[in-house]
Amino acid sequence: MSAIDENHLHADPGIDGHHPHHPATAAAAGPMQRERARTIFQKGSPGRRAFVCPPLDVPMPDAEELLPKRFRREQPPRLPEVSEPEIVRHYVGISKRNFDLDSGFYPLGSCTMKHNPRLHERAAALPGHARLHPLQDPERAQGALELMFNLQGALAEISGLPHVSLQPSAGSHGELAGVLLTRAYHEDRGETRHKVLTPDTAHGTNPATVTMAGLEVVKLATNPDGGIDLDDLRAKADSDVACLMLTNPNTLGLFDPNIEEIAAIVHGVGATLYYDGANLNAVMGLSRPGDMGFDIVHFNLHKSFTQPHGGGGPGSGPIAVSERIAPFLPRPVVARDGDGSFALDFDREPGSKSIGRLRGFHGNYGCFVRSYAYICSLGADGLKDASEVAVLNANYLLARLREKGVAEHLPLAYGELCMHEFVLSGGPMKRALKIKTLDLAKRLLDFGFHPPTVYFPLLVDEALMIEPTETETKETLDAFADAIAQILAEAAADPEIALGAPYSTPVRRLDEVAAAKRPVIRQALD
Amino acid sequence: MAEASYPEDLLYHPEHDWARIDAADPAVATLGITWYAQDSLGEVVFFDLPAVGASVSKDASYAEVESVKAVSDVIAPLSGEIVEVNEALADDLQKINEDPYGEGWLVKVRIADPAEREQLMDARAYAATLGG
Numbered sequence: 193m194s195a196i197d198e199n200h201l202h203a204d205p206g207i208d209g210h211h212p213h214h215p216a217t218a219a220a221a222g223p224m225q226r227e228r229a230r231t232i233f234q235k236g237s238p239g240r241r242a243f244v245c246p247p248l249d250v251p252m253p254d255a256e257e258l259l260p261k262r263f264r265r266e267q268p269p270r271l272p273e274v275s276e277p278e279i280v281r282h283y284v285g286i287s288k289r290n291f292d293l294d295s296g297f298y299p300l301g302s303c304t305m306k307h308n309p310r311l312h313e314r315a316a317a318l319p320g321h322a323r324l325h326p327l328q329d330p331e332r333a334q335g336a337l338e339l340m341f342n343l344q345g346a347l348a349e350i351s352g353l354p355h356v357s358l359q360p361s362a363g364s365h366g367e368l369a370g371v372l373l374t375r376a377y378h379e380d381r382g383e384t385r386h387k388v389l390t391p392d393t394a395h396g397t398n399p400a401t402v403t404m405a406g407l408e409v410v411k412l413a414t415n416p417d418g419g420i421d422l423d424d425l426r427a428k429a430d431s432d433v434a435c436l437m438l439t440n441p442n443t444l445g446l447f448d449p450n451i452e453e454i455a456a457i458v459h460g461v462g463a464t465l466y467y468d469g470a471n472l473n474a475v476m477g478l479s480r481p482g483d484m485g486f487d488i489v490h491f492n493l494h495k496s497f498t499q500p501h502g503g504g505g506p507g508s509g510p511i512a513v514s515e516r517i518a519p520f521l522p523r524p525v526v527a528r529d530g531d532g533s534f535a536l537d538f539d540r541e542p543g544s545k546s547i548g549r550l551r552g553f554h555g556n557y558g559c560f561v562r563s564y565a566y567i568c569s570l571g572a573d574g575l576k577d578a579s580e581v582a583v584l585n586a587n588y589l590l591a592r593l594r595e596k597g598v599a600e601h602l603p604l605a606y607g608e609l610c611m612h613e614f615v616l617s618g619g620p621m622k623r624a625l626k627i628k629t630l631d632l633a634k635r636l637l638d639f640g641f642h643p644p645t646v647y648f649p650l651l652v653d654e655a656l657m658i659e660p661t662e663t664e665t666k667e668t669l670d671a672f673a674d675a676i677a678q679i680l681a682e683a684a685a686d687p688e689i690a691l692g693a694p695y696s697t698p699v700r701r702l703d704e705v706a707a708a709k710r711p712v713i714r715q716a717l718d
Numbered sequence: 719m720a721e722a723s724y725p726e727d728l729l730y731h732p733e734h735d736w737a738r739i740d741a742a743d744p745a746v747a748t749l750g751i752t753w754y755a756q757d758s759l760g761e762v763v764f765f766d767l768p769a770v771g772a773s774v775s776k777d778a779s780y781a782e783v784e785s786v787k788a789v790s791d792v793i794a795p796l797s798g799e800i801v802e803v804n805e806a807l808a809d810d811l812q813k814i815n816e817d818p819y820g821e822g823w824l825v826k827v828r829i830a831d832p833a834e835r836e837q838l839m840d841a842r843a844y845a846a847t848l849g850g
Contacts, residue, residue, distance in 0.1 A: 705763055708764070709763050
């Protein structure tokens with residue numbers, strides 16, 4: 193495969209390049225599609241090297257003296273034998289097969305795929321940050337500790353909850369921390385509670401977290417306005433309920449206006465109120481979970497506060513808590529001593545109520561640097577602007593998708609206006625045009641767009657969940673709305689086009705059933 | 719089957735489950751998921767067969783079914799004790815999609831409270847809940 197072929201097939205799929213392949217011309221597999229996944233081990237030639245060491249000019253030590261026999265290999269490891277250009281082309285080729293935020297619009301609902309300013313990368317790459325060793329003596333890492341201390345303070349201010357732990361490594365890890373804190377809080381009061389309430393619109397991680405923490409999930413129904421059904425909440429809130437886990441705005445992109453009453457009901461039975469911060473991008477600087485009555489909140493620094501994400505990490509899921517939960521926080525936290533210096537506070541005094549450490553070392557520090565850079569560069573006003581534009585962009589795109597030709601096939605599932613995201617139902621499209629939400633999503637790839645989240649939340653038939661974020665231009669939003677309208681129009685003429693999509697990607701429609709039933713997760717080297 | 723169908727001889731639960739009262743022994747019911755349920759789920763990739771002898775209670779989950787989209791609880795339309803499970807599904811889950819009322823049945827239960835049958839819907843009432 194030549195580099196020219198790759199470049200030709202992967203012409204920039206951005207705004208200027210919307211020339212979706214027509215199935216008639218694109219159906220034949222191109223070189224990329226034929227090539228499939230040859231691993232780096234299947235390339236190269238025996239003896240080929242990317243780097244040649246100079247001759248050894250010191251005595252060669254005897255390996256048998258250095259290492260006991262049981263630690264020594266009998267065979268040399270089988271490593272790829274490739275030249276540097278082969279390595280570069282191999283990995284650049286793989287990167288081009290991926291769809292990423294730097295290539296195009298990525299409106300994946302509840303994932304906040306916003307642009308990551310390059311300034312943050314510069315800050316994170318400074319040697320004092322990038323080359324800092326996690327075992328460095330705190331006295332010699334004062335700058336890093338100060339950054340973490342200040343980030344704790346900023347997150348406390350944004351959430352309206354005064355005590356912060358930066359340890360959790362992801363949103364799900366923050367949730368687990370929150371439920372463990374809730375359990376510790378109740379146990380400290382001499383109570384064992386078994387149930388955690390979650391709405392049926394909840395992110396899937398909420399029930400998973402509850403199960404992981406050894407508690408039982410009780411689902412709450414959604415009312416016709418898309419918020420929590422208060423009667424159902426009142427019926428299920430009792431003295432065995434440890435916590436209500438809530439996202440506000442929820443996964444329908446709707447802010448629950450009954451939040452004060454919900455908090456009163458939950459606190460009335462002695463339970464805690466947990467805020468899933470996955471949708472914080474809608475409300476930064478506008479409303480604070482602490483003011484709404486929440487006890488615990490997790491942040492997704494990689495979503496709301498910019499980090500390259502979607503490729504598997506690293507993420508960061510700090511938590512902020514109220515006074516009554518503070519004694520149980522994971523340790524260490526970064527504290528400021530009387531002389532102004534910064535230290536790691538392990539709270540090792542007898543009688544400490546901390547749930548302990550949640551991970552090795554102190555969290556994903558590079559994420560802290562980028563998030564702190566983001567908060568400092570925007571400031572309080574800028575964060576508020578970011579959320580307002582995120583909400584504006586979502587509502588603009590929603591308005592475009594409520595135009596004739598689209599709205600009758602993809603109606604809004606709940607509400608009239610939305611916050612940072614919204615959920616359409618592909619049910620009418622499926623019945624009238626004979627294409628499903630999955631087919632629409634696959635066809636969007638041919639237009640150079642990453643599809644929105646599909647089939648979530650589960651209570652919406654054929655759900656399509658769209659979160660454009662604040663960093664997209666009006667032109668991009670228009671191009672996306674036009675693409676949806678075009679796909680629906682072409683489906684009305686010939687549904688087979690969408691049913692066979694995508695046509696322009698390195699691999700075509702995947703067999704998801706076979707992938708689930710018979711996953712091939714190992715490949716022989718020969 | 720490609721087109722929606724809701725046989726007249728079944729009783730339906732709003733969570734998209736059906737029960738067929740055994741013609742020979744009215745104390746036994748066969749349970750499964752409806753056409754709408756399998757269509758919404760998409761192709762089923764895993765089904766955890768419950769154990770014979772386990773008890774199921776009306777409106778509570780007795781099994782999980784996983785499709786390419788989601789893992790969903792399977793809700794019991796009637797209370798009782800499982801007397802048989804559809805072992806054939808272990809080799810061919812597609813039956814749940816292709817023949818949800820026939821070869822895609824899930825379990826048979828010995829009914830604990832025949833009066834619960836009165837709370838279930840007939841085909842017409844169930845189809846009306848599906849709208850559109």
